Amino acid sequence: MAADKSKKAKVAELGAEGEPETVDGELVLSIEKLQEIQEELEKINEEASEKVFEVEQKYNEVRRPVYVKRGDIIKNIPDFWLTAFLSHPALGDLLSEKDQEVFKFMQSIEVEDFKDVKMGYSITFNFTENPYFEDTKLTKSYAFADEGTTNISGTKIRWKQGMDLLANGNVQETKGSKRPFVEESFFSWFNENLQENLSGVMDEVAEIIKEDLWPNPLKYFNNEIDEDDFDGEDDEEETDEDGEEDDDDDED
């Protein structure tokens, strides 16, 4: 390109003569000034990031005791997390029939940021004693390193004899089909340690649990209840009080 070639030529001239032509000198100066501005911007961006983290950290601390209080209340609602999980449009689909049986032993889900928010977080499924595995806690952790990489680690599940849902074809029940079809178990999620990509896109399950289910599981828990109630046509059970689907009577 013409302009660049002339730029090149001018710079060469500068070297030869050793004395800055006004235009050359200006160009050099401009680029140096630009470099300084970029450094100034970078400092500001770092400051902004720091301030944002400070806010997030502060509010994490504010939320922590509230989540603890919430956990206590939830203990009085049987099958709360199970129901909420199953009612979530995306999460519910991830549980195979066998998974659902295992999940009946799931007591609670906990999402916890590392002390330093920037460093990462973990998602833990708490289980009571059950016939499937020895563990009472299954955790998956995401640790963010400086260079933008994420270190992912998940509990290595200690399956009881013959109960390993991840071993091909073992306990997977196919609904009467003769095909050796193995339904993917949700529990394989704990083994998935591959980073999705370096720009920080994590697996969807983690994102959904952390950003959607954890902040407000009641929304999904209630969904299920309302569905049974208002979903007139599908409901074989008596819903005497409402009678909304019963058009024989008076008004709507």
Next chain:
Amino acid sequence: MQKGLATRMTVADKGKKSKFEEEGTDHIDGELVVSIEKLQDIQDEIEKVNEEASDKVLEVEQKYNEIRRPIYSRRNEIILSIPDFWLTAFLSHPVIADLITEEDQKILKYLISLNVEDFKDVKSGYSITFNFSPNPYFEDSSLTKTYSFFDEGITNITGTTIEWKEGMNVANGGVHEKERGKRPFSEESFFSWFSETQQKNLAEGFSDEVAEILKEDLWPNPLRYFNNKGSDFDNEDESGGDEDGEADGT
């Protein structure tokens, strides 16, 4: 409301087929109802805290946007004294370079500045503006593409309808036909980006790679790309060019 909740709970009990069937006493239902109400209260509390947190984060971002604004202005002025700065930076960016045709390059020589600006409240959108000096290609002195984010993930995209001068419309093959003659279909011009205002796929969410690159990559630090190109030229020049790519002649 409490009664309604109790009714719903009874239905849910049947639906869930869980421990309730064994313990379906009024006493337990009552406790359950109270627990769920307490839970709702806590959720309301959490929501308030979350909203407060979001507001505070937004405040920080707005504050730093204001701090950056005059710096970007100063930067623009300095860039005016560096010929073809933005063009060079574009051509050095691996993705953007591929989108620029030879004809586009001629037009971009008239590009004097780029401006990326968030809306005042940061979250509702931003615009990307290309400012041009008077040129033989179009009447406009600036071409802008604007992105407005609404609730429920809806994005409204608008772009300047370029007022091409006669026979100069590269986006629709005008000049290409003149130059290449027989080819009916020419390479897509970068400038067609300004008329791409359809949101590709609502389900996938907002995606405009060029916008993202300009806003998140080139705009924050174009010098990084400019220098890349600068150093390429220096390396090509065997007769006394700098190796470390700095454009000083020492």
